[in-house]
Amino acid sequence: MSETRPRPTLYAVWLIVASVIGWWAAFQLTVEKFALLADPDASLSCDLSAFIQCGKNLESWQGSVFGFPNPILGLTGWMAPLVVGVAVLAGARFPRWFWALFGAGITFAFGFVCWLISQSIYELIVLCPWCMVTWAVTIPTFFATAVHLLRNGTISRSEKVRARAEKLMAWVPLATILAYAIIIAMAQAKGIDFLGEMAGLLF
Template sequence: MSDSSAAADYRRPTALAVFLIIAGAIGFWAAFMLTLDKFALLANANAQLSCNFNVLVGCGKNLGSWQGSLLGFPNPLLGLAGWTATIAVGVGLLAVSGRFARWYWLTFNVGVVLALALVIFLITASLTDLRVLCPWCMVTWVVTIPTFWAVTLYNLKSGNIPLPERARRVFAALYSWIPVITLVSYAIVAILAQIQLDWIHRAFV
C-alpha cells in the first residue's frame, strides 16, 4: 500500500485519544497526591497522611520504603512526567490531522511497557513485602493496566508494530475486548491480593 493510500485510509483513534487524556489526568492526580504526601513525610517523619486509613490501607509505608524510590528519587515524580506525556499524546491525536510517525508510537509504547513493568514490581512488593495497599498507588495501577493494553493492541492492529496481516486482524479483534481484558487483569490482582493479604476479610468482616 502506498503512503498516499495509507494516509487516505487513516482513521483518527478518537476513542483512544480521549481515553489517554482521561487516564493521564487520573494518573497525574494520583502521582501529585503521592508527591504531596512524600513532601509531608520529608518535612515530618511522623506526619499523619490522608492516605493512611489502617494497617491494610495506607501509603506511608510505601513512600518510606526503598521500593518507593526505585531510581534514587520518589516514584511519584516518574508518574508526574509519564502521565503528562500520556495526556500530551492524547491531545496530539485530537489536534493533529495526520498519522503519527511509527517511531513516535513505538517510543510511547516502550514507555507504557516500562510503566506496566514498574507497576507489576510495585504490586508484587506491596503484596509480598510491604503487605499494605496504597490508595494512590492503586489508582495508578487502575489506569496503567488499561493504558498498556490500549496502546499496545492499537499499535499491533494498526501496523505500528510490524506484523503479518493475519496477526493484525487477531489483535484488531482483541482491541475491541480491552474492557474485558482489563477487568480480567484487575481480577488477577484482586485474587493475588486476597491470597497474600486476605483483604476482603480484613476490610469488610
Template sequence: MTGRLLPWILTIGGLIGLTAAGTLTVEKLALLREPDYIPTCSIDPVLSCGSIMSTPQAEVFGFPNPLLGIAGFAVVTTVGAALFAGARFARWFWLGLQAGTTLGVLFVHWLIYQSLYDIGALCPYCMVVWAVTIPVFWYTTLHNFGDRPGLRVLARYHTVVLLAWYLVIAAAVLQAFWTYWTTVF
C-alpha cells in the same frame, strides 16, 4: 473500535494518573518535612501509604517514584489530547510510547508484587496508578500491534482482557490480605 478509545484512554487515564502521582508527591514532601505526618491515604494497617513511602521500593531510582508518574502521565495526557486535536504521529513515536508504557506496566507490576508480598500494605493512590497504567499500556499495544494475528483476537475482546487482568490483581490483593479482610468484615 479500540482506535476510537485510545484518545479517551490516554487523556483520561493520563489525567487520573497525573493527579494520583501529584498527590503522592505532595504527601511524600509533607512526610519529608514532618516525619510524624500521617498521609491522607493512610487509613488502616493495610491501606497505608505512609508505611509504603518509607520503604526502599518507594525510591527505586534514588528519588520518589511518583516523579516518574508525573513525567510519564504528562506525556500520556499530552499524546491523548493531541490525538483529539487530529495529530498523526510517526511510527517511531508510537514505538517510543509503546516502550514507555511497557516499562510503566512492568514497573507497576513489580510494585504490586512488592506491596502485596514484601511490604504488606496498599497505597490507595498507588492503586489508582496501577488501575490507569494497565489500560494505557493495553490500548497503546492494541494500537501498535492489534493487526497482528495473535492480538487481533484479543483486540476483539479488549474489555474482557482488561477485566480479567483486573480480576487477577484483585484476587492477588484478596489472597495477600485475606487474614486482615476476614477480621474487618
C-alpha cells in the same frame, strides 16, 4: 510509515482520561511525601488502616527505587500519553518509529507497575490507595496501547494482524477486569483482606 486508517478517537480520549487520573494520583502521593519529609510522624490522609495506606510504601526503598520518590515519575511520565492523546484527537499522524518509542515507554510503565504490585503485596504487605489508582489506569493503558500498535502497523504490517487487532480492542475492558481480579486474588492469598477492609471503611 504514517498511519492511513481513521483516527483512533476512543483510544485518544482514553489516553487523556488515564493521564489526568494518573497524574492526579502521582500529585497526591507527592503531597503526602512532602508531608512525611516535613514530619516523619505525620498522619497521612491516605493511611486508612494497617493494610490500606501510603506511608509504608513512600518510606520504603521501593518507593524511591531510582534515587528519588516514585511519584515524580508519574508527574512527568503521564504527560507523554496526555500530549499524544490530545495530538491524536486533534488529527495528528505519527510515524512508525514514534509509536514504537511511545509503546516502549508504556511497556516500561506497565512492567514497573507490575513490579511495584508484587513488592506491595508480597514484601510490604500493604495496599496504597493512590498507588492502586495508578495501577488501575496503567494496566488498561498498556493493553490498549499494545492492541493499537498492532492495528496501526507499528508491530506488524500484515493486514490480517491489523484487522484482527481492530476487533481485539473491544476485549481490552475484559482483560483489564481480569487483571484487577488477579491483583485482588494475590492480595487476599497473601492475607491482605482488601475487599473486607474497603467494605469496613465505607460502611
